[in-house]
Amino acid sequence: MTTKNIITPRKLAGFMELMPSKQVLLDGMKRKIEKIYSSAGFMPLDTPVLELGEILFAKSGGSIDKEVYAFKRGDSEICMRYDLTVPLARFVAMNSDNLTFPFKRFQIGKVFRGEKAQKGRFREFIQCDADIIGLDELPIVADAECLYLVDEIFKAFNLKILNRVSNRNILFGYCEELNLKEKTSDILIVLDKLDKIGGENVLKCLSDLGIEVEKGEKLLAITSKKGDFEDVISSIENLSQNETFQKGVNELKELSSYINAYGIDKNNITLDLSIIRGHNYYTGTVFEAIIPSHPEFGTVAGGGRYDNLAEYFTDKKLPGVGLSIGLTRLFDLLDQNNMLPEFNETNATLEIIPLGDTLTDCIRLQSYFSKEIKCQVNYSARSFKSKMKEANKKGVPYIIVVGENEVQSQQFALKNMTTGQQNLLSKEECLEKLKNI
């Protein structure tokens, strides 16, 4: 006889792996997102997990970020995707002749980043993206549609959010107005930190950039504006006649009218000029949603408008707007805070327990019930008593015990495991009852 080497089973650090009773809940959230994206006419896309390094890093001339999982295979440098946006750009550029624009696609899939493992950071995580890509032009109503999707999704999750919206053209134009155009991107980096470091420190950082005190205060003042769309817009619209600034104002006005038309609850959305978002490619609308009861969760959904999705892959102009939800992190936070709905471990509404030699009869029943409800037979070789104990422990909501009598009479005592109540019913009556739970 050979002796086997037993290897201690372990998984890689930084990778989420849920017990099935939790996985059911994550899958449910995924399905809700999918349904909402589909309902608004978005179509699914599933790009490969692996892409060529030269494609994923076209922007940086092929130099691969060290956080990305990359490896050589033959002559090719192959990478695991780190987001769903570059693959979308590649797909649209490859297939633009066969797509109808605006092209509305969603993709729910895993992306990979080999970051340092730490609490709340995952190296593999599910992104739920929806984007709308236009050819040459894309109206502002598309931006409103993204805000609508965010609102619908969190309503479906029963989570109250605040979606904070801005338009980058406001600050772009205002920097021009103040003759600070060449410093715009440094200024935005500083202003983006307002929430974290506070106004005093923002002023200090702006001064470190060589910006006069008076201009710094003006920048801080405008960035601090937040509240109702109409109020904020009317309080800033005369601050500058700069063209970019006025473009921002007009886009916000238009956006605001569509937000109303979509029926987004005014309590769930706000204009907040401190929202900037890190990504350099955003060029207009930007937004970040938080859960006000748990600000420590940070941004739970975000996105914005970009001028040109696929500039590294095609000469066609493809403006777009999109949103992204990091589901793995969101799920982890909800789980830690006991904000996930309760659920049964077994995934079965009904468990059938054989008593005596009735297994084949139980299976007949299972195949009858399974057509419409979740049903399983406990066919383990353990004793009847331990099966009853297990059903309790697993939290099965309903059971039927099938012995010789039940087989003869075709009447089954359907037991509600929560209340202990039993009803003697035919299988048709059982199904009718369980279908309506």
Place this chain on the structure above:
Amino acid sequence: MTTKNIITPRKLAGFMELMPSKQVLLDGMKRKIEKIYSSAGFMPLDTPVLELGEILFAKSGGSIDKEVYAFKRGDSEICMRYDLTVPLARFVAMNSDNLTFPFKRFQIGKVFRGEKAQKGRFREFIQCDADIIGLDELPIVADAECLYLVDEIFKAFNLKILNRVSNRNILFGYCEELNLKEKTSDILIVLDKLDKIGGENVLKCLSDLGIEVEKGEKLLAITSKKGDFEDVISSIENLSQNETFQKGVNELKELSSYINAYGIDKNNITLDLSIIRGHNYYTGTVFEAIIPSHPEFGTVAGGGRYDNLAEYFTDKKLPGVGLSIGLTRLFDLLDQNNMLPEFNETNATLEIIPLGDTLTDCIRLQSYFSKEIKCQVNYSARSFKSKMKEANKKGVPYIIVVGENEVQSQQFALKNMTTGQQNLLSKEECLEKLKNI
């Protein structure tokens, strides 16, 4: 102005990437499988795409198969999973104290194999696995449940299959009976080729193994048995009193009674002793389903019983039985043979087309309809005429054109794009009609 380098967009060879109109169909098939697994009480599992090399290749002492995508990260050899079975073994071994046995899990996910690219072979493909794992013991009814799942899934796909079932103990025991025990695995490799190379060549190969002609003919004769379970069983059960052989006979008898209880159509399932399956770890029931109208598709679902799932990770005995469907390949075959159902490119049941300055009114309607049906507004800046053309081209089943009159009257001409018929209806009446399609 900087000039950008345009990189020709391309994806890796051997990776499936569907247009969204096809992706919808693939997603639909995935959802059906998920529903059937869930209905029988299976719970979802989602293991990471990446695993440690020492775990995936525990069996071969850590030596990594060259087809597997592997790379170094720090001190670790990391691999992309090449199946869903080893990760399941790792998971069950790690969590066995917190699971209720029999543990019924399903996993639908991508696996990766860097094989030579060729038609019909994919380097990334979706596997749809369901397994039932027992602790110490697992009754034969579990094997029947797997056959039931296969049958239900292909019924849901509207595809007529033939599931060919055998039990390896028959040939194991028969080799013993013929005093060929030490040559069993070589013999099985030869007999497994019967379908491909035919009886004459099987006899030749057996003779090459040094097996006497008479014994070779006996092996060929038993392997060629196929048909109704009862008929085949009664034609072989007296061939040997060998213990393993009789174990196989008894397991097949028991399996047959459960197959009847599950109500699997007799035309969809057959006992076929030529089914052996390549994997060494199968120890009892084995099965392979084909589509008889398209034998060239090969095996579209397969699986079997194994004695010990996680022998490299734990001393616990964990017998199991499972099935696997290679969805990517199946989808590709169905697609090539025009066996996929038809579908609209837009994913929307209703498209709303603004005429004049009615966009916000259209959005109000969209947000009303989207709660219950798939609906989108064509808000592109193109002309009304080209929007009408697009709706036709995209194959949207219903449209509403919304001009000033419609906004005033709140009566909308719901146009069936297939028949050309129009009905003047309120939005409530439109929804009622579209909901019932």
